[in-house]
């Protein structure tokens with residue numbers, strides 16, 4: 292199934308025939324997807340259906356084995372590692388389930404980091420305004436350990452947006468938060484689209500979170516299986532239940548992750564998905580200590 296836009300609509304992200312293999316597993320098996328600028332897309336699907344892989348390929352964190360990725364009109368294939376790194380730094384924002392803030396830096400220093408890495412000194416008030424925009428006015432000097440989980444994710448969002456990316460990707464950005472805090476973060480993300488015309492693509496397992504999006508795209512076995520426009524939580528949950536294997540077991544093996552000790556995932560903090568060291572980025576901490584509420588430090 293192809294999820295495309297009318298020919299006139301500008302695409303912030305355009306994926307064509309995306310294939311990504313991990314050994315024998317085809318994590319992505321020919322995905323076509325267009326994301327219109329200024330819209331909020333949620334990506335859902337059973338465990339192992341390829342959601343994170345899709346996001347990482349679209350954001351230039353992983354190279355697909357076949358197919359093409361275009362972000363804001365720039366084709367990613369064929370870019371050197373250096374050009375890809377610069378594109379990620381300047382045009383792509385990424386937030387992870389596990390926040391990935393640098394613990395020794397204040398909120399303001401974390402947010403300023405992508406600009407510093409680009410050799411730019413933040414303009415006066417720029418970082419303060421970015422933090423205010425995500426509801427953290429007055430928290431500039433707090434370190435991550437002095438912030439709640441929801442506040443940490445807000446810092447991560449401010450950091451991902453500070454360079455003015457064309458697209459903000461989020462891999463289960465509320466997955467480590469309790470439901471109330473997660474809902475507040477999703478509302479904030481929704482407001483970024485409505486009030487600032489940002490473009491968001493977010494992987495989530497939560498139908499309530501997905502209902503904040505303009506559209507939900509469902510992946511099954513590495514392919515787009517369906518999509519719902521103007522989603523409701525009930526509609527999303529019902530479709531998801533239909534798409535899940537009857538046994539309730541993941542159709543394909545769940546990915547290895549650090550908690551299993553089965554794969555050496557990199558753990559270095561990754562500012563705004565645009566590190567200078569290359570495409571590696573930490574995978575989300577799936578087996579985190581549990582949901583984090585408003586008052587629990589990150």
Ligand SMILES: Nc1ncnc2c1ncn2[C@@H]1O[C@H](COP(=O)(O)OP(=O)(O)OP(=O)(O)O)[C@@H](O)[C@H]1O
Pocket residue numbers: 313314316317318336337338339340341342343344345543544545546547
């Ligand atoms: N680094 C990797 N090494 C080996 N296999 C991988 C790797 N990353 C993903 N896979 C495999 O690719 C498939 C898709 O994984 P992916 O993480 O994209 O799925 P997902 O839909 O995000 O899953 P979940 O909802 O559980 O996070 C899975 O079968 C997974 O085991």
